[in-house]
Amino acid sequence: MNKARHIAIIMDGNGRWAEQKGKKRVKGHEVGAKVVRNITEFCSKNEDIERLTLYAFSTENWKRPRLEVEFLMKLLEKYLESEVENYLQNNIRFEPIGDTRAFSKSLQQKIENIQEKTLHCDGLIQSLALNYGAHDEILRAVNRIKNSNDNITEAMLSNALDCKHNVDLIIRTGGDQRLSNFLLWQAAYAELFFTDTLWPDFTINEFEKIIKNFTKIERRFGGLK
Template identity: 80%
Template sequence: MNQAKHIAIIMDGNGRWAELQDKKRVKGHEAGAKVVKSITTFCSNHKDIERLTLYAFSTENWKRPRLEVEFLMKLLNSYLKKELDVYLQNNVRFEPIGDIRAFSKSLQKTIRIVQEKTAHCDGLVQSLALNYGAQDEILRAVNSLKNSHEDITLEMLSNKLDCKHSVDLLIRTGGDKRLSNFLLWQSAYAELFFTDTLWPDFTTKELEKIIKKFKKVERRFGGLK
């Protein structure tokens, strides 16, 4: 039976959730942040799950309206500060992926503080993908190896990526069926599940149902059973 050791989630639908309720889009992001907490706590108590990687802010999200981007930066800063105790209580190690150099110095500092203070935790690893894009990740990895005097191998490139762990189960909420430049290398043989549920309405019960379905999937990794 399959084990969902590494779960990755594209958290889509915050804005639409808010619009359907005649609320500002930022209210959807606030509601979505609460779901991040519940899903992370659930995963930290699940015996099979070792890593949870969440698509929080992509390299393309800078194209959104300036005020929405500014709100997202403030929300991220506030979320990390508030959740530090939750991480520690649940033995969760925080490991961001992406190029955080584009963020403000204060936000970069918060990210590093939370990462350092949870470094000793040996339970679930939660990664937030921040200013992350898989193409950018792969490009940075290739550029770091361009002066190598030997042929680049799969192992060499994998070790230069922000995320060095293959994804078992990738979930996208919100109804769209695409990867949107998320963990393209790591998801080469991931099982993909798409749900129409908007992220603020996504629950641990629905996640549990998806995991149960995943366990029954026949995974061949390109070979024959």
């Protein structure tokens, strides 16, 4: 039986969820943050799941309206502040991926502080993809190793990436069926599940059903068995 050791989620649909309810888009992001906590806590209690990587803010998200981007930055700070105790209580280590240098100094410091505070935790590893794009990640990795005297190998490139772990299962909520520049290297043999459910409506029950379906898939990784 397959085990989803590393699960990645493209959390799509916050804005549309709010608009459908006649609310401002930012309300969807607030509700979506609560779903992040629920899913993370569930994963921390599932001994088969080692890593959970969540697409929180992409390199392309800067193109959104300025006020929405500002709100997302404030929401991220608020989320991190409120989750520290939850991380510690549930033995969760926080490992962000992405180029956080684009964020304010205070937000960068907050991210670093939480990494340090949860460094001793040896349970679930939760990664928030922050100012993340797979193309950007791969380019930065290449620039790290381009001056090597040896030929660049798959292992060298993989170890230079922000996320050094292959993904078993990628879930995308919100109805779209694409990866949107998310973990392209790590998703080489990931199983992909798409759901029409908007992220604020995504439940533990639906999550469990997807994981159960994943365990039944025959994964051959290019071979016959």
